[in-house]
Amino acid sequence: MRVLISGAGLAGPCLAHGLRRHGIDVLLFERDAAIDARAQGYRIHIGGGGDAALREWLPTGVYEQAAATSCRTGRGVTVAGPDLGTFTELPLPPAVAGLTVDRLTLRRIMLRDLAGCTRFGTEFAGYAPLDDGRVRVRFADGTTEDGDLLVAADGVGSGIRRQLLPDFPVTVDDHRLIYGRTPLTGEARDLTPDAALEGFLGVTGVDGRGLVLAAQRFRRDPAEFGFPAGRDYVMWAAGAPSATFGPDLFRLGAGELIDLAAKTFAGWHPSLEALIRLGDPAYVVPSSVYTSERPGAWSPGPVTLAGDAAHPMPPAGVSAGVALHDAGLLAGRLASGAPLLDAVGEYEKEMLDHGFAAAAAATRRHRGQH
Numbered sequence: 001m002r003v004l005i006s007g008a009g010l011a012g013p014c015l016a017h018g019l020r021r022h023g024i025d026v027l028l029f030e031r032d033a034a035i036d037a038r039a040q041g042y043r044i045h046i047g048g049g050g051d052a053a054l055r056e057w058l059p060t061g062v063y064e065q066a067a068a069t070s071c072r073t074g075r076g077v078t079v080a081g082p083d084l085g086t087f088t089e090l091p092l093p094p095a096v097a098g099l100t101v102d103r104l105t106l107r108r109i110m111l112r113d114l115a116g117c118t119r120f121g122t123e124f125a126g127y128a129p130l131d132d133g134r135v136r137v138r139f140a141d142g143t144t145e146d147g148d149l150l151v152a153a154d155g156v157g158s159g160i161r162r163q164l165l166p167d168f169p170v171t172v173d174d175h176r177l178i179y180g181r182t183p184l185t186g187e188a189r190d191l192t193p194d195a196a197l198e199g200f201l202g203v204t205g206v207d208g209r210g211l212v213l214a215a216q217r218f219r220r221d222p223a224e225f226g227f228p229a230g231r232d233y234v235m236w237a238a239g240a241p242s243a244t245f246g247p248d249l250f251r252l253g254a255g256e257l258i259d260l261a262a263k264t265f266a267g268w269h270p271s272l273e274a275l276i277r278l279g280d281p282a283y284v285v286p287s288s289v290y291t292s293e294r295p296g297a298w299s300p301g302p303v304t305l306a307g308d309a310a311h312p313m314p315p316a317g318v319s320a321g322v323a324l325h326d327a328g329l330l331a332g333r334l335a336s337g338a339p340l341l342d343a344v345g346e347y348e349k350e351m352l353d354h355g356f357a358a359a360a361a362a363t364r365r366h367r368g369q370h
């Protein structure tokens with residue numbers, strides 16, 4: 001069997017490891033020219049069964065490196081008001097328990113052993129089913145590859161999903177985010193509340209504005225394992241209704257985004273604005289918030305979906321875990337020896353049940369309905 005996987009984000013590499021362990025031939029292709037072609041080095045919490053999938057499907061040594069370089073955390077989720085007057089620690093729902101990592105470091109760790117079957121700078125452009133039941137993928141450079149199965153692990157804007165399910169119901173809500181990170185220098189450390197240094201802090205205010213802060217402090221330096229050195233940082237996400245950030249959000253440069261994010265919290269505790277102003281321009285990005293509804297059933301074929309491509313959801317600390325859970329589920333089904341379309345059909349049913357339960361919970365949490 002040959003499986004073509006589009007997207008070397010989180011689900012793609014985890015799936016590739018799981019399949020290779022069972023002797024299945026894999027081609028993992030990625031649009032970005034290189035692993036660090038875009039600033040993607042943010043802190044990410046992997047809950048929702050994702051940690052279990054990594055533990056099960058990555059080679060033991062690879063998982064150990066991921067755990068060794070994960071984030072030192074002492075607390076869970078804390079909330080505070082704009083003046084940082086009182087801090088309330090929230091009980092963590094079990095689905096959120098897991099591993100907190102730097103996403104780029106985790107990808108470097110997963111992808112090192114996959115170098116022989118990964119192609120960067122290779123963008124999916126379209127696919128066509130073949131008469132023998134297989135599938136042909138066409139890349140943006142005009143070249144093609146054939147496989148028994150094509151997996152869309154290409155994230156929220158999945159081109160494969162658009163071709164497979166053109167009416168898939170994805171919506172962009174009115175909330176926008178500016179993500180950034182500030183290196184944890186002495187000055188930044190002094191400005192960062194303990195709840196954010198040791199866990200995840202949500203600062204909620206008026207008019208739909210909110211700020212989350214969470215430090216990535218590496219347990220062990222990735223350099224010890226031959227990767228680029230890890231520098232501790234505090235990740236922040238400034239959220240507000242689209243009107244607050246204005247119509248040009250996606251056209252602003254890095255410095256302007258930092259300035260806009262900082263100004264959004266003027267009048268709040270001064271350390272918040274100051275911390276944002278120390279942000280690293282290389283890592284600031286604006287983002288929309290996506291929600292989706294479960295699509296109607298479709299017949300299993302040689303193309304399937306995993307992760308954010310299958311169930312876009314608002315940020316609630318679970319989508320990465322769910323993406324990795326999908327990867328583990330699909331690896332298990334494909335390795336079971338069942339006929340391919342039976343395996344894909346069973347996977348899709350379970351993946352959609354699990355993914356859309358998580359998406360519904362994330363949407364409720366995002367809307368403050370809990």
Ligand SMILES: Cc1cc2nc3c(=O)[nH]c(=O)nc-3n(C[C@H](O)[C@H](O)[C@H](O)COP(=O)(O)OP(=O)(O)OC[C@H]3O[C@@H](n4cnc5c(N)ncnc54)[C@H](O)[C@@H]3O)c2cc1C
Nearest residue numbers: 007009010011031044045124154155307308317318319320
């Ligand atoms: C700043 C930030 C912080 C976040 N924090 C958290 C968190 O704490 N917890 C959490 O659960 N989630 C978090 N998320 C969301 C999380 O990153 C995603 O849910 C997760 O990465 C989804 O994994 P995936 O493998 O499905 O897709 P992705 O990781 O998005 O990977 C998709 C890959 O496909 C590639 N691709 C896209 N189109 C093509 C194409 N046409 N051809 C080839 N390749 C293509 C992309 O370049 C990308 O590498 C965060 C997101 C951001 C932006």
